[in-house]
Structures are given as C-alpha cells and as structure tokens.
Amino acid sequence: MTTRIDRASAGLPPAAPVRAVHLGLGGFHRSHQAWYTAASPEWGIAAYTFRNTELPRALEQQEGAYTLLVPGAPEATEAIGSISRAHPGADRASWSRDLACPDVAVLTLTVTEAAYAAPERDADSATGRLLAGLRERFRTSGAPIALVPCDNVPDNGAVLRSVLRAATRDDLRFSGWLEEQVSIASTVVDRITPAPTPRDVREVLDTTGLRDEAPVVAEPFSEWLISGDFPAGRPPWELRGARFVDDVGVYQQRKLWFLNGAHTLLAYAGLARGHRTVREAVGDDVLVEMVQAWWQTASRHIPIDAAELAEYRRRLIERFAAPGLRHELAQIAEGGSQKIPARWLPVLRAERAAGRLPEPLVRGLAAWVAHLRVGEVRDPRAAELVGSARAADPVRRTLSALGPDAGADDELVSAVGAELATLAKAGN
Numbered sequence: 001m002t003t004r005i006d007r008a009s010a011g012l013p014p015a016a017p018v019r020a021v022h023l024g025l026g027g028f029h030r031s032h033q034a035w036y037t038a039a040s041p042e043w044g045i046a047a048y049t050f051r052n053t054e055l056p057r058a059l060e061q062q063e064g065a066y067t068l069l070v071p072g073a074p075e076a077t078e079a080i081g082s083i084s085r086a087h088p089g090a091d092r093a094s095w096s097r098d099l100a101c102p103d104v105a106v107l108t109l110t111v112t113e114a115a116y117a118a119p120e121r122d123a124d125s126a127t128g129r130l131l132a133g134l135r136e137r138f139r140t141s142g143a144p145i146a147l148v149p150c151d152n153v154p155d156n157g158a159v160l161r162s163v164l165r166a167a168t169r170d171d172l173r174f175s176g177w178l179e180e181q182v183s184i185a186s187t188v189v190d191r192i193t194p195a196p197t198p199r200d201v202r203e204v205l206d207t208t209g210l211r212d213e214a215p216v217v218a219e220p221f222s223e224w225l226i227s228g229d230f231p232a233g234r235p236p237w238e239l240r241g242a243r244f245v246d247d248v249g250v251y252q253q254r255k256l257w258f259l260n261g262a263h264t265l266l267a268y269a270g271l272a273r274g275h276r277t278v279r280e281a282v283g284d285d286v287l288v289e290m291v292q293a294w295w296q297t298a299s300r301h302i303p304i305d306a307a308e309l310a311e312y313r314r315r316l317i318e319r320f321a322a323p324g325l326r327h328e329l330a331q332i333a334e335g336g337s338q339k340i341p342a343r344w345l346p347v348l349r350a351e352r353a354a355g356r357l358p359e360p361l362v363r364g365l366a367a368w369v370a371h372l373r374v375g376e377v378r379d380p381r382a383a384e385l386v387g388s389a390r391a392a393d394p395v396r397r398t399l400s401a402l403g404p405d406a407g408a409d410d411e412l413v414s415a416v417g418a419e420l421a422t423l424a425k426a427g428n
C-alpha cells in the first residue's frame with residue numbers, strides 16, 4: 001500500500017492563509033507561479049480551474065500538496081505547498097468570496113492566449129469570471145488588488161486592461177474603480193511545462209515513494225519578469241529569482257519570437273517530418289537549420305546585443321534537447337491562429353516592409369496550412385480554418401485569417417503555395 005502525498009507525508013507546513021488567487025489552474029501555474037510563491041510560507045493561493053474538475057479534486061485530497069518533478073535536476077524536485085485550496089471554476093460562491101476578501105492582494109492568470117482575443121461578455125468566459133469577481137470586490141471591500149496575467153501574450157497587462165475597459169465602458173462607477181484600485185502588471189513567463197500525463201504519476205512514485213495524482217513535470221530553467229505595481233502587497237517572488245523591471249517589452253519579444261516562435265516552427269514542420277516531440281525535432285538537422293535561420297531573421301528586429309542573443313539561442317537548443325522532458329509537438333501545434341500572430345507575424349511584417357521574404361516563415365506557414373489540411377486540428381477557429389485550408393485557393397484564404405495584409409501579399413502567398421506543393425509531393 002503506497003502513501004498518498006499530503007502536507008504531513010511531504011513534510012510541508014500547514015496551508016497558509018489565502019492571500020493570492022489564481023484563475024486557470026493547470027500545469028504551468030503549478031510549475032511556475034505556485035513554485036515562486038512556495039518560497040514564502042505566509043502566502044497561500046486559492047487556485048481555480050476553468051472547466052477541469054479532476055485536478056481540484058485531486059489537489060484537495062492532497063491538502064493542496066503536489067510534486068514538481070524536474071528531470072535532469074534531482075535536487076530541484078520538490079513538494080510544493082503554496083496552493084492552500086483548489087476549486088473547480090464552477091464554484092462561483094468561493095470565487096466571489098475570495099475575490100471580495102480584502103486580504104487577497106494578488107490575482108494571477110493563465111487562461112490561454114484565446115481568452116485575451118476578444119472582450120467576452122459571456123459569464124463563463126475568463127473575462128466574464130474575472131469581472132464577476134472584481135465586481136464583488138468593488139461592491140464589498142473595494143480594496144485594491146494587482147492582476148498578474150501570465151500567458152504568452154505580448155503586452156499581456158495592456159491587453160488585459162483594454163479587455164476590461166471594453167467590457168465595462170457602460171458602467172462608469174465600476175470602470176472608474178477598476179482604473180483606480182486595480183493594478184495590472186505585464187509579465188514575461190518562461191518554464192517549459194509539458195501537459196501532465198499518467199506516466200508522471202508513476203515517475204513521481206518511483207522518485208519520491210509517494211502517490212501523487214496531481215504532479216507536474218518541468219525543466220530546471222525558470223524565468224519571470226514583472227513590471228507593475230502591487231498596491232496591496234505581493235509574495236516575495238524575487239526569493240526564487242523573479243525580476244521586477246520597468247518595462248518587459250524587449251524581453252517579451254525575445255521570449256515570444258525566439259522560444260515560442262521556434263516551438264511553433266518545430267511543431268508544424270516537425271509533425272510534417274514525422275516527429276512527435278521537441279527533443280526529437282531538434283535531433284533533425286533540417287529543422288535545426290530552419291530554426292537557426294529563423295533566429296537569424298528575428299535578430300534583425302530586436303534591440304538586444306548580438307552576444308547576448310547568441311547565448312540565449314545556445315541555451316534554447318540545450319533546453320529543447322533536454323532529456324527527460326516529453327514535450328509533444330501536437331500540444332504546441334494547438335491554437336495556431338492564436339499563437340502565430342504573436343510569435344511570427346511581427347517579424348514577417350518587418351521583413352516584408354524591408355522587401356524580403358523570410359524563408360523559415362514561408363516554410364513554417366506552409367507546414368501550418370498542411371497541418372490544417374490533414375492534421376488533427378485543435379484551435380478555437382478550427383472549423384473556419386480547416387474549411388479555408390481545404391477549399392480552393394487555400395493559402396490566400398488561410399493567411400487572410402491571420403491578417404488581411406498576409407492574405408493580400410501575392411508574393412508571400414505564391415511562395416507559401418510553392419512550399420505547400422513541395423510538402424504535398426513529399427507525402428505530407
């Protein structure tokens with residue numbers, strides 16, 4: 001009979017009082033924000049999923065305790081105890097109570113790129129839930145709070161602010177309170193955290209001797225850059241290396257273009273070449289050459305010192321090739337319509353403005369269209385995109401969905417079309 005992880009079996013202190021709330025409890029929150037918060041025993045998190053009910057149930061049975069497994073760095077594997085309570089998103093009563101509580105100083109979010117795409121008024125959307133909770137706070141204590149979006153979205157703080165403004169413009173008192181009392185930080189977040197699998201449960205049992213139904217596996221590297229104010233205080237995240245900066249802009253571009261941009265290239269081009277994981281894809285010289293060419297192209301448009309970028313690129317290849325982390329290309333390929341605009345388009349536009357056709361992106365876009373034609377497509381716009389990619393003139397129609405300028409660019413459409421034909425001939 002194996003022992004299940006809980007606070008006592010993991011040697012963790014009792015749950016701390018809740019002073020932070022999280023929306024979008026998934027793998028990344030557990031490997032990143034909860035790990036940073038775990039350095040301080042005074043800050044407990046009440047974490048809410050969106051639709052998942054299994055994860056909060058498992059965490060509640062474990063008193064919030066879970067294992068962060070770090071392959072290749074056994075000293076970094078640890079039991080995390082910063083989640084004091086876990087709730088399904090449908091638990092609206094607790095959500096309202098937590099957000100109304102003046103002791104709660106911080107609300108972090110990992111709600112995927114799609115959640116920021118439009119000002120959603122639907123009560124079940126991330127924005128709807130966020131607004132319902134903030135309205136309760138406004139109605140009760142009115143205490144200040146800081147929102148900390150942690151999704152791979154450029155200017156995530158400014159984007160969240162404009163989503164909230166658009167959704168509340170008809171309510172002057174509430175929107176005035178949001179402007180005055182709700183601070184919104186911008187962040188760059190980084191820690192490669194593949195979607196958890198049943199295999200992780202077995203590995204944790206082998207490593208720690210404890211049964212854990214909610215473990216998470218992540219790489220040793222972690223980064224968190226934050227710019228913004230915390231009017232009601234915050235956990236001392238800097239104890240684990242978070243950095244507070246005036247402006248995250250250039251670091252955001254570096255992360256989104258170099259890391260995430262390369263991931264998205266590897267995902268579509270790698271799947272087309274029969275690979276399944278990032279590690280497999282960076283064992284393929286053709287793909288590494290394409291990623292290096294992408295980085296070379298992106299380097300032209302980012303004001304970071306060449307030596308620093310070279311070191312960043314070297315470390316990325318190391319991180320992508322790390323053994324022990326099974327990062328599925330299919331997972332990264334999900335939601336391309338939400339990811340490509342942030343990861344590739346700024347560089348594509350800058351290159352086109354300079355009269356150049358960036359070869360790695362031509363290949364990446366062709367691989368994306370090929371994926372939409374034959375792959376298992378998971379995307380909030382799947383029906384529309386699959387329809388476009390499988391109709392006549394697929395490249396123009398699909399690129400138009402990314403941006404009208406891309407679809408109207410004859411030279412780009414023709415180059416992507418030629419590449420798509422080459423892929424089709426090669427049997428993909």
Ligand SMILES: NC(=O)c1ccc[n+]([C@@H]2O[C@H](COP(=O)([O-])OP(=O)(O)OC[C@H]3O[C@@H](n4cnc5c(N)ncnc54)[C@H](O)[C@@H]3O)[C@@H](O)[C@H]2O)c1
Nearest residue numbers: 024025026027028050051110111112115126151152192193
């Ligand atoms: N996994 C990583 O390596 C990583 C690294 C950096 C940033 N991120 C960011 O974190 C996000 C979550 O990643 P994850 O690995 O935790 O994924 P996950 O699938 O494990 O968890 C995602 C969470 O978001 C919720 N969610 C999904 N769609 C939503 C929506 N429309 N509105 C609100 N919530 C929604 C899910 O229910 C779940 O609670 C990513 O989308 C990305 O922006 C992830």
Ligand SMILES: O=P(O)(O)OC[C@@H](O)[C@@H](O)[C@H](O)[C@H](O)CO
Nearest residue numbers: 152189190191192193260263332
């Ligand atoms: O999490 P997503 O789906 O936005 O993107 C997939 C990966 O590119 C991403 O999770 C990276 O691994 C992560 O951003 C590294 O910090």
